[in-house]
Amino acid sequence: MITSVSNRAEELKAYSERLAKKWKNYFSLEGLLPGITPTAEQKQVVQSSEKQLIIRGSAGSGKSLMLAYRLIKIMEQAEIPQRILYVTFNQTLIQDTVKRLRQSEKYNQLVKQHDVTISTYHDLVRKILMKECGYQEINRLWMNQQSIKEHESLIDARVKVVLTRFYESGEDKKFERLYKTHTAKFLREEFFWMKANGLITKEKYVEKERTGRGHSPSVTRKQKYTIFHLFEKYNEFMKTNFKVPQLDMEDYALHLLNELKMSPRADFKFDHVLVDEFQDLQPMQIKSLVELTKDSITLVGDDKQRIYKRTPVSYKDLNLRVNARTNQKLTKNFRSTKQIMNLASSIQFIDVENVREDDQHFFREGKKPVIKHFTTNRKMAKEIIRRIKEIHQENPKMTIAVVHRYDKTELNQYGNLKDILSYEFNIIGIEKYGSKFDYNKVKKPIFFTDPFEIKGLEFDYVFLIHFDRFHYPSQIRIKELNEKYGGEKFGDLNYEKDYDEIFNDEKKLLYVAVTRARFELNIYFVAEKYQRVSQFIRDFDTRDYESNFSKKAYKK
Numbered sequence: 001m002i003t004s005v006s007n008r009a010e011e012l013k014a015y016s017e018r019l020a021k022k023w024k025n026y027f028s029l030e031g032l033l034p035g036i037t038p039t040a041e042q043k044q045v046v047q048s049s050e051k052q053l054i055i056r057g058s059a060g061s062g063k064s065l066m067l068a069y070r071l072i073k074i075m076e077q078a079e080i081p082q083r084i085l086y087v088t089f090n091q092t093l094i095q096d097t098v099k100r101l102r103q104s105e106k107y108n109q110l111v112k113q114h115d116v117t118i119s120t121y122h123d124l125v126r127k128i129l130m131k132e133c134g135y136q137e138i139n140r141l142w143m144n145q146q147s148i149k150e151h152e153s154l155i156d157a158r159v160k161v162v163l164t165r166f167y168e169s170g171e172d173k174k175f176e177r178l179y180k181t182h183t184a185k186f187l188r189e190e191f192f193w194m195k196a197n198g199l200i201t202k203e204k205y206v207e208k209e210r211t212g213r214g215h216s217p218s219v220t221r222k223q224k225y226t227i228f229h230l231f232e233k234y235n236e237f238m239k240t241n242f243k244v245p246q247l248d249m250e251d252y253a254l255h256l257l258n259e260l261k262m263s264p265r266a267d268f269k270f271d272h273v274l275v276d277e278f279q280d281l282q283p284m285q286i287k288s289l290v291e292l293t294k295d296s297i298t299l300v301g302d303d304k305q306r307i308y309k310r311t312p313v314s315y316k317d318l319n320l321r322v323n324a325r326t327n328q329k330l331t332k333n334f335r336s337t338k339q340i341m342n343l344a345s346s347i348q349f350i351d352v353e354n355v356r357e358d359d360q361h362f363f364r365e366g367k368k369p370v371i372k373h374f375t376t377n378r379k380m381a382k383e384i385i386r387r388i389k390e391i392h393q394e395n396p397k398m399t400i401a402v403v404h405r406y407d408k409t410e411l412n413q414y415g416n417l418k419d420i421l422s423y424e425f426n427i428i429g430i431e432k433y434g435s436k437f438d439y440n441k442v443k444k445p446i447f448f449t450d451p452f453e454i455k456g457l458e459f460d461y462v463f464l465i466h467f468d469r470f471h472y473p474s475q476i477r478i479k480e481l482n483e484k485y486g487g488e489k490f491g492d493l494n495y496e497k498d499y500d501e502i503f504n505d506e507k508k509l510l511y512v513a514v515t516r517a518r519f520e521l522n523i524y525f526v527a528e529k530y531q532r533v534s535q536f537i538r539d540f541d542t543r544d545y546e547s548n549f550s551k552k553a554y555k556k
């Protein structure tokens, strides 16, 4: 009798503890941000109390928004001040995140009680290394296409010095000969790949198969020893040849991991880490963020939007335990119309699931996207100007982006589309994304940008131009590939694999660009004949778009 009473008391105690825990973890999402009523699946990912959580979902499903909600939840439920880190890809996305969070009364109240850092990965690590670990000046890295290219060219030049010294000193005689195609640029790519994946010991590098980057030029096992020697020489050069030791962009994660290994209880660790656009972080960068976390980590992303090269990794190697509870998905789309997403989700990739997202639900409907052919730039410009003026007449505050693929020199040339549009509109770059504009002005703002710069952002109307076979896929990339192989090499398995990979990457860029549009998507191209349209049109179902040319040839 006595035992049974005490058992019951135990049971009751356990029950009330479970209930209390449940209530403690319960967090009300109502009215946190104006105009937003989270869906049941969104609530579920915010409420999750998993210490490691990965949230996936197609473009516009509210991943970034739910990450912001999780940040607020963490702050509200904490009994003592927390150190919280929110990592996003670039400066524009930081501004956008802060702007979004500031709209929440609750965030404004709570943020004063906690230590919240919102930063890009590289800025964060730079700050930790300099402020906490005694590193000397580290140059700041900007996460945009142009700065990344400049950084890569700088490193190419340094690798070239190392390579020249290697040959001129006669040291090369002691090693397996490299091919002519093993240029400084190739070596830099190889070194970055090694660092990004943590293959920094001879054994690991020699054993690792080549994945997630080009297959050319080929490298024999013996040559890998030569390359590893050059890798060590390069690292030494970066460390000792300058007034202060230099870091390349893939060094950051390795240095941070090293510091964390030396002091596992480091003060600079965070209680909670939240990561947006995690598909574009490298394996070692993700690993370092996992290690930088004391309590919880949430990562959100979409593999279809991966626009920077990354090797497929096993989560286990990154110390991430992934199962059904820790890996969640959002399926309702809040940004784009059903018609825009129908077109976007028919783009076929070779490295991510190609399911036409039938489980996806939509918040809004609209016109079918239009693909239009023009014979001259002027004619296209005239149509863009006409349509934008029409949109502005209805609502001058609508955000509009023209997404081009000009390179830097083309952009400075006279007579390009930017030039023509600037007579009518205030042409602005993506760095102004968070700015306020005076819409009463005659010249209204329109964004003129390339697809790399607009990940994570959204616009009411998108005009995607250059949808021809020279720009999608970029013929510059195909040309570089052909140079590597000494011409087109169809029939050569490696060439074909690399060729397909370029197609795949370029399709992801297209996916990112088209999924930025909220209400309307216009896809334009200029060519003598409409048959010069991008080959990617073949992925689309002809019923999903309108065109001013015959679609017959593109029917599947």
Ligand SMILES: Nc1ncnc2c1ncn2[C@@H]1O[C@H](COP(=O)(O)OP(=O)(O)OP(=O)(O)O)[C@@H](O)[C@H]1O
Pocket: 035, 036, 037, 038, 039, 042, 057, 058, 059, 060, 061, 062, 063, 064, 065, 066, 302, 305, 334, 335, 455, 456, 457, 458, 515
């Ligand atoms: N429940 C909701 N109610 C209303 N609007 C919502 C809701 N969820 C998300 N949105 C809106 O949908 C848009 C897309 O959200 P968000 O930017 O978070 O998507 P995402 O999945 O991060 O997109 P991407 O992968 O393209 O970065 C935003 O304008 C957001 O405010």
